Amino acid sequence: MSFAVPTEHYLLLSAVLFCIGVAGVATKRNPIVVFMCIEIMLNAANLGFVALGRHFGDVGGQIYTMLIIAVAAGEVAIGLAIIVSLFRTRETIDLDEADLLKL
Amino acid sequence: MGAPTQAIRDLSGILPILVLWGVALVILLGAPLLRRGPGSRLAAPLGGAGALGALLVLLRGSSDGFGDTLFAGAALTDTLYSSGAFVLLLGGFLSVLVAQTYLRSRDLEKPEYYAIMLLSLSGALLMMQANDLIVLFLGLELMSFGLYVLAGFARTDAKSDEAALKYFLLGALASALMLYGIMLTYGVAASTELSNVQSAVARGALKEPMGIAAALLLVIGLCFKIAAVPFHQWSPDVYEGAPTSATAFLATTAKIGAIVAFLRVCDTIAGGYHTWLPAIRAIAILSMIVGNLIAIAQTNVKRMLAYSGVAHAGYLLVAVACMGFRLMGTKGTQASILAMTGAVFYLLAYALALIGAFGVLAYLSSRDKDAQTLNDLRGLASSQPAVGYAMVLFMLSLAGIPATAGFIGKWQVFYAVLTGGDVALAVTMALTSAMGVYYYLRVVWYIVFEESAAPKPSPTGHGVEARPRAMTGVGAAITICCIATIGLGILPAAISSFLTVVR
């Protein structure tokens, strides 16, 4: 009995992760948690890329994942810097209190 | 020995990007020297030289080597890219001019600002040159990262920080949605290269659920970037909170880069228009109506321009929708090509008027006063006639009044969609444009007919302080925008050799 996990299962897991990420972005108020949910979405795409790359026998899927990891690291650096900067001026980072720019 | 010559050919295809990177790295290397003292005057000229250099390299290269794919199919050079890049780099150069004066007057100037601008421009260029969805994504991210930082550049200003946070969170969300769409495309087409995607679409990939989801996620991601309804909520807050020079830059750069990429993507998946064309048409109509309606209620000029930007995104989406007509007979093909040329011209007119308008706001700002409300513009035509009438001209161009560049752009897109035979879109576009005239003319009313709230400028008042600033970067930017807006409105053919998209 072959023990290889079929590609559909990876894609299913990827879709579940993606939905968890979207749900988190929609409901959470802490920007760091929102940002973590976005990272989950990126990693859902990563998982899909690797699984599909294996499925097609194409090394591209893995290379894309590396590129996306690098992009995600840059995003973390910028996102946390912005959050730190906001905390320094406002002493809070709750999204409901970020209301200086409401109509 | 094939690899090095191939590499030289590839690299010469992305020469404008390399110029931008080179100058940005020079600024970063020299940052310790450029931060203070006499060196601080050099940062802005370096940034301007970077944008202008890339523009010149682009114009020199446009005579040869067109329609080529580079880097084994990852990127390409074609007329859509070169005309879009012309508009983008011109806008980038004008934004440097605006930034030079604005940042200095608000004590925000740092050399990094210009380095980030150039890197952001290179990202937008990469996005336009992408022949592969992953490269498109990388370009999008490179562009967006810079824009997030520029939005929050006034670090001690809570509004700027808040704008950056909102822009960042929604932008990152849009990128993640788009990336998932790219992953699904990879699953459907077994490749992310546009030519392979196109043939997969021709085989009916957009009839499968996975293909439909992929196309819609791509569309949603790009709609976030151009701030189309219902993905526009970030834009008024970001426009208002970001430093005015950064607002001018991010409003034009993001729109130019994303619209050109949008045109290319929709052109690629034209074969499956049943899936995405209804969505684009709905988003376009909603954007035109909602953007224009909410703009009427604004008293802050920056917020008003943000909502007007939503409406302009709607007009540009009309051009994007024309891509779907490509495979519907000769009329449709003609419409799609007309729409590409029209969209690029529209972007040029929009960039000129918008940078000009934000330039006027930047011109009126000083260390302790950031001009952004209608009251700040009150009576400008009598207190500072040159700037006041320049602002009037930009408003007329944004409204699409004849004899301005804005009119020509709007007419070209309108003509393209009529050629394609989509009367509903054309009628919506005409009606909402008429609606938009109201709030642009309100700004004109405040400038020309209202009495100035502040006392008349005395020889010791801010009139004297403002006069020498006409000689600085922002004065030059406003002058260029004025001349180009009128010139292109009267003689649009003057620039058509750069801007015509051929296939």
Place this chain on the structure above:
Amino acid sequence: MLGRYIPLLVAVVIAAIIAGAMVVGSLILGPKKPTRFKETTYECGMTPVGSARDRFPIRFYLVAMLFIIFDVETVFLYPWAVTFELGSRAERMFLLTEMGIFVGILLIAYFYVVGTGSLEWGTEDDASSKALGKAKAARPPIRFGNENSGPVSLPSGARKAA
């Protein structure tokens, strides 16, 4: 299709039973003699003082971020190294130049970081440390009530048992 996962499920169930049996067994069989000091947080023998959720100097964040960025870039060396092995002599020179440019750009980033003083740790009296000190003083440390109890002396019952 899920049938192929049954061995995995069996392994998980066996592991859960063994681990559960160990925990429950020790709960039932082990003697329990709680004292006040046994129940305080274990901090390697130190007296626990204050909350662990304290504010750190921003420089920790900066160094961590720089580490992440430079660290992730090294991942690109792997596909490059694999390709490098496959190339001919001329191609290897070309690949080496390419990686030189890549590392060169990272080097410029490093020069920027050093040149702008982002890695300098600063002194106690600079502005950000002062601000931090103020923020710390504003929040009193959490007290457990045993700060002044001195060295812990075992109850006499415990000594007898030993």
